[in-house]
Amino acid sequence: MRIAVITLVAGRHRHLRLQQDGLAGNVLPPDHYVVVTMADPDAATVLTGRRPAADTVPLPVGTTGSLPLSAARNAGAARALAAGADLLVFLDVDCVPGPGLLARYARTAADGVLLCGTVAYLPPPPRGGYRLCDLPALAPPHPGRPVPGAHEVVRDGDHDLFWSLSFALTAATWRTVGGFCEDYTGYGGEDTDFARTAADRGVGLWWVGGAPAYHQHHPVSRPPVEHLDDILRNGATFRSRWGSWPMQGWLADFARLGLIVHDPRTDTWRRSRDGTGTAPKGEGPGRTGVGPVP
DSSP states (O other), X not given: OOEEEEEEESSOHHHHHHHHHHHHTSSSOOSEEEEEEESXXXXXXXXXXXXXXXXXXXXXXXXXXXXXXHHHHHHHHHHHHHTTOSEEEEEOTTEEEOTTHHHHHHHHOOTTEEEEEEEEEOOOOOTTOOOGGGHHHHOOBOTTSOOOOTTOEEOSOOGGGOOSSEEEEEHHHHHHHTSOOTTOOSSSSHHHHHHHHHHHTTOEEXXXXXXXXEEOOOOEESSOGXXXXXXXXXXXXXXXXXXXXXXXXXXXXXXHXXXXXXXXXXXXEEEOSSOOOOOOEEOOSSOOSSOOOO
């Protein structure tokens, strides 16, 4: 089985380097490491001369500045499939794979399912940065998702819990789902749409034990007020496609801050005219760099 790892990057170069180190130390290293750089030409220099060798795919960012996350994942998958990939493994740039992640995904892979491993949110790094050997002891897997045992697979998972921080699927399954909808740009909604499409096309979801990833710490806003316009736009796109709003926790938080209002007659959200608000800083699940909104 030819394994391709796909990650997206727009900054976060220190995180990218540690991910590359984690892949180099995997029991079963990837056959192809595809890094899609979104208006980030310096990323190729960061990766040069290190293992595993990276195949960089540059992708421009539109005038709005919103990252084309769906288009970037599709571009990475297209490059991997053109090179003969049998298994696509998507990792958020902040995620460091555990040493058995790729081997476990490969052993579990089956057509017709999405595979999701556990993710642990790490505390701030110590002076000098994280060491790969220390990561498993620094944080438990996130409790908002199933945590199977090392040799366990939980089948028939809830597609609404899918996240794109760490997941894998066969080439055939990717073609069945059809990739990510490129109507989404910027923060939020595209991974929820992907999982909904998968479910609609009969693709299951399995939670895979023994395939851990470790999410490197960085500050985030909770709720992510800097991405409010992206969330409103992408949420409206999701509603037009599926009949309901995603990211309802964030929407409720924005409403409590007076930033948005809901029109129940049309089931639409919009910015309030005079709403102002700030979000506390913290670390937790949510869009982190180019990762997902659970």
